[in-house]
Amino acid sequence: MAATKSLAPGSVPPSRPTKEQLFKTHKTHLESQDLSPDAPRPVKQPILAEAYPASTRSIRDVEIIPLSELRVEKHHRGQGIIVKVISPPFIGAGAVSIVEDEFGNVEKLAIYNQGDASILSGVPEGCLVAVKEPYYMHSGGDSDYMICCDHPSDVILLRFNDPIIPESLRLGPLLKSAADWRSAGDKAFLEKDFPTAVFCYAEAIEACGDDAAFKAPIHTKRAGTNLILGRYDAAKADALASITGGPGDWKAYYNAGRAAYGLCEYAASKEFLDKALQINPSGTGVRKQHERCLARLREEEHGDYNFGAMLASLSPQHIHLDRGSFLRNTRVAESKHHGRGLFATRALQAGDIAFVEKATLMPNQYEPSRASAALYAMMVRQLCDNPSLAQSVLQLYAGDSLERTGAEGTIVDGVPVVDVFLVEGIRTKNCFSAPLSTFEDTKPRSPAGRMAKGLWAHASYMNHSCVPNTMRSFVGDMLISRATRAIAEGDEIFQQYVPVNALLDLRTAVFKDNWGFECSCQLCVSERRSPRDKLDARKKALAAIERTGTKKPAAGKGGGAIATDATIRHMEKLAKQLEDLHEPDIYDALPRLALIYPCDWLVDAHRARKNHAKVVRYALQVLRNFGFNVPSGEADAADDSWDPREIYTTSGDASLMTVHIVLALRRLAEAYRALGQRDSAGRCIEAAQFGYTLVTGFENDSRVLE
Structure with missing residues (x-):
């Protein structure tokens, strides 16, 4: 050839x-x-x-x-x-x-x-x-x-x-009259060819000239068709164009209210529905839609959610929850870190809701190989179908390589200008991976790798910190952000973009490659003070530990044998060597992320051998290595006056909350109970329960982690 x-x-x-x-x-x-x-x-x-x-x-x-x-x-x-x-x-x-x-x-x-x-x-x-x-x-x-x-x-x-x-x-009009176009639209509607129906109704409206009496019902038909298609901006415009001043206008306001509701504009929806009820107070459908709207407004005002009921209503076929967003505790403002950020509008305590946001856009696609493409396609198509989305989506950060014309989202030739490369840039810089629910995803037997991709426009303004002061979780298409420690009014709130790597160089590369910034959190700034030889030595020591742990599992995982005394002693020696490579003047009040893996391994190894005192020792080390204040040393570890419930309020500004904290507290409780320290065990369980609320977004039983 x-x-x-x-x-x-x-x-x-x-x-x-x-x-x-x-x-x-x-x-x-x-x-x-x-x-x-x-x-x-x-x-x-x-x-x-x-x-x-x-x-x-x-x-x-x-x-x-x-x-x-x-x-x-x-x-x-x-x-x-x-x-x-x-x-x-x-x-x-x-x-x-x-x-x-x-x-x-x-x-x-x-x-x-x-x-x-x-x-x-x-x-x-x-x-x-x-x-x-x-x-x-x-x-x-x-x-x-x-x-x-x-x-x-x-x-x-x-x-x-x-x-x-x-x-x-030029073909000339395919049909001779406005009535013919209306009939063609009705036929297409009955055949469920809704895009063609919209086109035909548009031709009918154009062909009828100034005949307002003819136009109004066509606008009503087109409003209903656009509602089916999810073209809420057009549906609202058609609904308002169908108003005649007569008793039938309740339907126009009803359709406008439904369209505004579809756009999550609940205050506007209520105004339209109020007018519909004034004209038709006995309308069952209107009243039901009005009640839904009031419920969303209460959620927006008070952040009052029944998360358990929301979780129970979820299914792989039903991920989009009918809920409003509670954003009053935060605001968007200029940040000293990276452009704009989110800031607290009132003081928050550990466990308080920072915000709850319904996804701006989230497809029901949990296959990882398809999730990104599905979100991209939804973003483009929704921006075309509902140009008002441009206000919240197109102003998000898209990377420095993409130039903007300033006309994105504006209407030209009757359609909004949508630049697909800009949309893809916004997607890559702002989307979140989300399980069907974080609660189910934390269970040990939860299917791995089932993640959708979604865009939450308000949450996208949050800047990253490796030791953030909030934690996000998901229930369907709802993102829940809770404070993990005290946040003063006016303080910036942070999240983790991705789980952070234990090694400074590796996580720095991730942030540079994916978002183009160098992290300026307390942990990263402090770790950069370490000499290069210390950073390299920690990297080498951690690699040796991971090789040992992979070759010899701690507690017979995967059917293997329980770790021997010799293996445990070797791991303890390696962990001590790695600990000595952390400078006290740098890490006194900071997480020591590289030490988490060996301490976790040692908790499992000693637990399998029922060495409860050592479980206490290394579980406390896990908490310490995440940056939490705990007793230091074996003597203090046995002190029954220590209250683990206070770690969320006494650990300073550099602690890192993860599900591993919950599991470590449960391991502590189990060991304390075996050692006869029942009060300490009870306090650990309470601390674990509180931590699991932070992880999953609402109160859940942490026993599911076992």
Whole structure:
């Protein structure tokens, strides 16, 4: 086979396939496509290194050129094309169709990132489209090119009577009257072809001129259809446009209230529903929706949630909870660390809710290999369907490599400008991995690796700290953030972006590579004072410990034997050597993350051999190595006056709360009970229960960890 010849960027192809050749190839693809309802539709995720901006110009402000003037691997800035679709679409990661211009030139057009609510997700044959500043690319073999529309706002579905359409492409109205278009919309609605129904109702509204009596019920129909499609901005606009001043207006306000509710604008929803009830006080549906709205407003005002009931209502098919966001305890402001951050609006104590936020966007996809693509696709499509989301989403940090035009989210040619590369940058810098629930995820027998990806816009403003003062957890699409220690009014609140590595160099690389910052938390700043030889020595010592622990499990895990006395002594020796490599002047009140693994190993090893005093010793060391204040030394460890419940209030500003703290406290309780120190055991259980509330977001029985 001859090698494919590549043209220099900006060249005009010397030859292109004929219409017959394009149709022959296209037919082969059409015969192979799977259009079954359950067929997974792939997503074309953008490669940020290949980013180019979305067009911000109107199709009426660019030069319209013929297809024959398209140049390979070029973004035709200041130019556009108008074409007719002359084939059914091939549906894959996008929709590929054959198109023709007014001069009879033909080409392939690939449209990506259109939502299910848009006709452009599978543009029907006969439709007319405009592409602004098109990108013409080589797509395979010799003479194989196509017009590629990555940005959904770069392609516009034209109305059939749009004056911009060239005369030779103009079909005239397909239907003769507004009534015909209305009937076509009704037919499409009954067939559940909702995007077509919306299009037909739009044509009916345009065709009827100034006939307000005819328009109002069409707006009502289109409002209802847009509600089904989740196009809440459009539904609200249609609902308000259907108001006539008559007794039937209750439905207009009801639809507007439902649309505002879908946008989580509960105060506005209540106002619309109040008006609906004034007109129709006996409306059962209106009253029920009004009660739902009041419940959301109470949650927004008071943060009063029944988390247990929320957890019980979850299922793999039901992850989106009907709840409001409680954000009053925090505000967004400029941070001395990285741009903007979240700050406490009142004093918080350990265990207090900092905020609870419903996901701005979160797909129901817990397969890790698909979760990122699913969130990206949802972000793009929701920004297209509901332009008001731009206010909360598009202002988030997207990395320093992506330039903004300032027009993102603005309406041009009737659609919002959506730059898919900017959206992907925002996703990568701001999304969270979330289990179905943190409570279930902490159980030892919970399925591993089942994580969705979601965007919580308010939480995205939180800056990172390796020793944060809050901890996040999840119940479905609700993110719960609780204070892990006292936070004064006006203080910045922090979270961990990812679980931190024990070694400074490794975690620094993670932050640099993924978010482009150097962590300035108390732990990182202090550890940078360590000489290079000490950092290297700790890295080497930890590697030796991990090799020993992996080769010889502590407590017969995986069917192996319980660790021998010799192995335990060896691990204790290695742990002591690593401890001696931590400078007291640096680590006096800081976590010693490298020591957590060997101390955990020793807790398990001594527990398996029922050496309860040693379990106490090393469980306390686990707490100490996470930065909590505990008795130091074996004599103090036996002191029955120590109260573990106070570690959350007496440990300073550099302690690190994790589920390992809960497990260590339970191991302590078990050992204390075996040693006859029942009061100490009881206090440890109470401390574990409190810690488990921080970990899971609400009160749960920590015995599930056993």
